Amino acid sequence: EVQLLESGGGLVQPGGSLRLSCVTSGFTFSNYAMSWVRQAPGKGLEWVSTLTGSGDNTYYADSVKGRFTISRDNSKNTLYLQMNSPRAEDTALYYCAKGGSFFPYSWFDPWGQGTLVTVSS
Amino acid sequence: EIVLTQSPGTLSLSPGERATLSCRASQSVSSSYLGWYQQKPGQAPRLLIYGASKRATGTPDRFSGSGSGTDFTLTISRLEPEDFAVYYCQQYGSSPPLFTFGPGTKVDIK
Numbered sequence: 001e002v003q004l005l006e007s008g009g010g011l012v013q014p015g016g017s018l019r020l021s022c023v024t025s026g027f028t029f030s031n032y033a034m035s036w037v038r039q040a041p042g043k044g045l046e047w048v049s050t051l052t053g054s055g056d057n058t059y060y061a062d063s064v065k066g067r068f069t070i071s072r073d074n075s076k077n078t079l080y081l082q083m084n085s086p087r088a089e090d091t092a093l094y095y096c097a098k099g100g101s102f103f104p105y106s107w108f109d110p111w112g113q114g115t116l117v118t119v120s121s
Numbered sequence: 122e123i124v125l126t127q128s129p130g131t132l133s134l135s136p137g138e139r140a141t142l143s144c145r146a147s148q149s150v151s152s153s154y155l156g157w158y159q160q161k162p163g164q165a166p167r168l169l170i171y172g173a174s175k176r177a178t179g180t181p182d183r184f185s186g187s188g189s190g191t192d193f194t195l196t197i198s199r200l201e202p203e204d205f206a207v208y209y210c211q212q213y214g215s216s217p218p219l220f221t222f223g224p225g226t227k228v229d230i231k
Contacts, residue, residue, distance in 0.1 A: 044222060106171075108156075108211075
């Protein structure tokens, strides 16, 4: 059974930093693109970032480009999201999601349960 | 940038009724790159349909996807109590941005 477990969320001050982790199991991690998707309280889904299976190619939404960095450790089956200089509008539940293939252009299945990030002073 | 619009915003129906949800794209989307997700309160989204019409593993056959170009539809043939939820369409593969979600359609009990 594929499992994704996010951690690292919490309260962070604007301009601070936070690193989210997503530990996975049940599949060959390096064979699949992985993504982060967020959902602000009471709002819809917003794609944040995607990383190919090898980690060689990264993609970001304009809203986080230059501030967030996605990475993976294929030896630990773990995905990361380094959040630098977060803003109040980054407050959301952050989901990690497995892609449908090695390449980035695919659906998300499954999703983790999410980790909540609150940006506030 | 491809923008997805979903209608209606809310659909109020009774169990056993048919639900038809629409997803319209601002530009043509390859049918291979359109998906549908279901999200229940307090839960993560769940993939229902990918490639516009292919059911994901575990998706009941009362769910069906159709469409091409800029107009796509998710149909639930007979609503079960567990189907009352929010449904999002998603396109994947245009660049940039790589992925776009629609704003969602809430299916609630009439």
